[in-house]
Amino acid sequence: MNTPRVVIVGGGLLGASVAHALAVRAVPVTLLDAAAPGTGASASTFAWANAQKKKPEAYFRLNAEGLAEYHRLAETAAGRRWFHPVGNVEIATDAASSAALDAVVADLTERGYRAERITGRQAAGLDPVIDPDRVLDAAWFPDEGWVDTERMVADLLDDAVAVGAEVRAHCPVARFEQSGARTKVVLADGEEILADQVVCAAGAATGRLLADSGVTVPLVEEGDRRLRAPGDERYTAVGGLADTAALRVPLRRILHTPDMGLRPAPGGRVVLGGDGAGSRVPRTDHGIFGLGPMLIDRARKVFPAFADVPVERVRVGVRPLPADGLTVAGFTEPLPGLYALVTHSGVTLAPYLAWLVTGELLDGREAPELAAFRPTRFAGPGHR
Ligand SMILES: Cc1cc2nc3c(=O)[nH]c(=O)nc-3n(C[C@H](O)[C@H](O)[C@H](O)COP(=O)(O)OP(=O)(O)OC[C@H]3O[C@@H](n4cnc5c(N)ncnc54)[C@H](O)[C@@H]3O)c2cc1C
Numbered sequence: 001m002n003t004p005r006v007v008i009v010g011g012g013l014l015g016a017s018v019a020h021a022l023a024v025r026a027v028p029v030t031l032l033d034a035a036a037p038g039t040g041a042s043a044s045t046f047a048w049a050n051a052q053k054k055k056p057e058a059y060f061r062l063n064a065e066g067l068a069e070y071h072r073l074a075e076t077a078a079g080r081r082w083f084h085p086v087g088n089v090e091i092a093t094d095a096a097s098s099a100a101l102d103a104v105v106a107d108l109t110e111r112g113y114r115a116e117r118i119t120g121r122q123a124a125g126l127d128p129v130i131d132p133d134r135v136l137d138a139a140w141f142p143d144e145g146w147v148d149t150e151r152m153v154a155d156l157l158d159d160a161v162a163v164g165a166e167v168r169a170h171c172p173v174a175r176f177e178q179s180g181a182r183t184k185v186v187l188a189d190g191e192e193i194l195a196d197q198v199v200c201a202a203g204a205a206t207g208r209l210l211a212d213s214g215v216t217v218p219l220v221e222e223g224d225r226r227l228r229a230p231g232d233e234r235y236t237a238v239g240g241l242a243d244t245a246a247l248r249v250p251l252r253r254i255l256h257t258p259d260m261g262l263r264p265a266p267g268g269r270v271v272l273g274g275d276g277a278g279s280r281v282p283r284t285d286h287g288i289f290g291l292g293p294m295l296i297d298r299a300r301k302v303f304p305a306f307a308d309v310p311v312e313r314v315r316v317g318v319r320p321l322p323a324d325g326l327t328v329a330g331f332t333e334p335l336p337g338l339y340a341l342v343t344h345s346g347v348t349l350a351p352y353l354a355w356l357v358t359g360e361l362l363d364g365r366e367a368p369e370l371a372a373f374r375p376t377r378f379a380g381p382g383h384r
Pocket residue numbers: 009010011012013014015016032033034035036037038039040041042043044045046047048049050171172173174201202203204205206209238239240241316317318319320342343344345346347348349
């Protein structure tokens with residue numbers, strides 16, 4: 001039996017993870033990226049591996065397994081370079097945020113996810129950047145961590161190339177077509193590549209690329225500022241981050257306050273993110289740089305250590321966000337050789353999804369863990 005030739009479109013964390021998983025199994029792989037691999041959402045991400053607040057149950061399980069997969073990877077030298085299992089401290093500053101933490105911890109512990117309520121002093125013991133006098137109480141999620149995504153994409157692709165994969169940058173794909181039993185990948189410059197199987201992992205561009213091939217996978221688009229629920233800005237596609245200069249005493253943990261997140265970054269820097277950050281201003285508007293002062297001001301309200309720390313960079317990413325908020329993973333209709341792979345929480349999920357998807361592509365074994373996430377749920381009337 002011939003080994004199938006697989007073409008992967010998109011060299012973000014998802015495409016790179018699948019390319020690597022296939023290449024190490026000696027599958028001929030070509031990865032095409034419209035830009036340079038690793039420069040899409042995977043380069044502008046808060047990169048927090050976690051399964052908090054993921055609903056429904058199947059999506060929570062997928063993310064919990066995604067986090068567990070990172071812990072398995074951290075047993076390898078490569079995995080330890082990317083995954084930093086430092087845990088996450090969430091701080092309550094008032095009665096309402098404390099009650100919210102009660103609910104989150106109760107819900108997660110009931111599902112077997114490690115989470116506990118701690119005092120402000122215990123929180124300060126976990127990370128000295130926390131001032132116990134500015135904290136009512138806190139919660140601790142010991143298994144969570146952050147991922148050095150840029151390094152991970154680069155390492156995965158280097159390793160894949162070393163065992164024979166081909167990676168082509170600046171090769172935008174225009175569409176896909178059926179060609180006998182195979183799938184034709186048509187590049188923007190007219191070049192055509194025939195593949196036994198194609199994985200479309202083009203991040204936020206997936207919806208439009210698939211639509212041009214007659215496949216419906218609706219995503220929340222960049223200009224779409226509608227909220228999924230009143231006041232819930234996390235679900236707009238655009239998200240912003242600010243990177244600080246290096247702290248004198250590096251942040252030890254991921255931290256969350258009621259209105260923002262902070263995580264360690266290479267070189268002692270800190271990445272600041274916040275619900276709603278970036279969602280109101282178009283990416284092309286210079287007002288987007290207002291995110292830096294907004295986020296550092298929020299940090300300084302709770303953490304005195306940031307008083308004299310400047311912001312060095314503002315980054316804005318477009319979340320690959322399927323319209324129903326859930327992962328899309330599976331073969332498509334009407335192109336049965338085309339596998340769509342797009343998700344938010346793609347940092348948490350990339351290694352685990354790569355493992356499941358590789359099994360489906362190569363062994364023809366349907367992963368029950370993906371049954372709730374097939375792209376065919378969007379087929380038929382009622383979807384864009
Ligand atoms: C601000 C922000 C915060 C986030 N925080 C978290 C978090 O804390 N935890 C978490 O798990 N997830 C988080 N995410 C989501 C996560 O970053 C993404 O789900 C993940 O990076 C997606 O990876 P990807 O490979 O699907 O997409 P991308 O990294 O965007 O890669 C897609 C690639 O496809 C290429 N491409 C596009 N169109 C074409 C084409 N026509 N032809 C060829 N190539 C093409 C692009 O050039 C790009 O390189 C966050 C995202 C943002 C924006």
